[in-house]
Amino acid sequence: MLDRLKALRTRPWLVALLLGLAAQTLFTVHLDRPSRIMFDEVHYVPAAQALLDREGPRNIEHPLVGKELIGAGIVLFGDNPFGWRAFTTLAGTATVLGAFAFLWLLLGSMRAALVAAILTTLNQSVYVQARTAMLDIFLGAFLLWAMVLMLWAMKGPPPQVKRRWxxxxxxxxxAVGTKWAAIPYVALAGFAFIVIRLRDARRAKNPLASALSGKDQPHWPGLGLLPGLLILGGVSIATYFATFFPAFFYERDPLTFARLIPLQQEMYALQTQVLARHTYQSDWWSWPLMLRPIWYFYEWDAGAQRGVLLIGNPLIMWGGLVAVLACLWAWLREHAIRPGAIALLWIASLGIYVVIPKSLGFYYYYHLSAIFLCLALAAAFHHFDRGRDKGREEWFVAASLLAFLYFYPILAASALSDAQGFRKWMWFPGWL
Structure with missing residues (x-):
């Protein structure tokens, strides 16, 4: 199937356009279901409205970017479910296209890039988050495209390298201006830059000090190590603080330059406070096993019983764990760097929640890791197929589509038969 699209193999922009149209259509259909605020929209929609009204600080435990984008949707489409969620659908589409671009740049394979994008669309986490006015879909889109630009910057003329960087x-x-959970990724980006530069120097049998120079570098030519790190840190910090600009115009308790740093301290205190137990809380180790999904909504709405369950696609979530192991095997036994890098990315994304000081965890924190599982699956199929075009990934994609269609009614707030209609999808007691 995928390998027969020969005419599209050299037209990634056309393929990306078609993917984007398909994903945006999927995320937008029946976006007004449910017709009321659900789950953590109760925090972010009012905060976005407060920003628009310049009312004053609200939901200050998180920065402003996600709420600014939700507010932009309200400005364009009105204070209604479509307006609340309009920009999250765009972020969902950007996430799908980011997965495509990342694998295309990393592996140079149209088949692998398509598999990654389609699995990202079908992993269910992206679908639900793209239709919910929360922050994580923006976080994922920004981080994934930052990775794409870093990868794109590895090759090219020095001026283009610097612009992409x-x-x-x-x-x-x-991303940091959306949620502080992005901060470790900035550090990981800098660490990856250093490691690759040192590895390049070692492979070229040059002194390690040569990694500091931007000259004659196989990756990021023209970009010195220290300037690269300074740009990465300085520009990201400046961008982060610039996102607070609207807060200077609040009618009540407007932000000032003198209060900008104390505000960060207040945010940290709120982020690290010990919270009361929550019905849907879960520990980081349970997320890959999908032990505790979250009902974002389960009420009578628009004349029917409807529900929205944040639950991953079992085939992708559990199959992705096998793919991570396969990518690690390819790296350790065959020195396949690219699959290994994706496996390490998934491990790091989960490890972040082992060390950050949060008193409660929730399954939606696994959103980024779930995207990286899709990349790992595509990379594993690509690596072990070894160009033989056996089509195993096509069967996996087809099975994942069937699983997505099976869960669709409780992902999209479709009308259920009655108040107990949800039980047919509850495979385990922890899913109730």
């Missing part, structure tokens, strides 16, 4: 730093700043 600066673009990546801006996106990292916007």
């Amino acid at each position: 600066i673009g990546a730093a801006v996106l990292l700043g916007l």
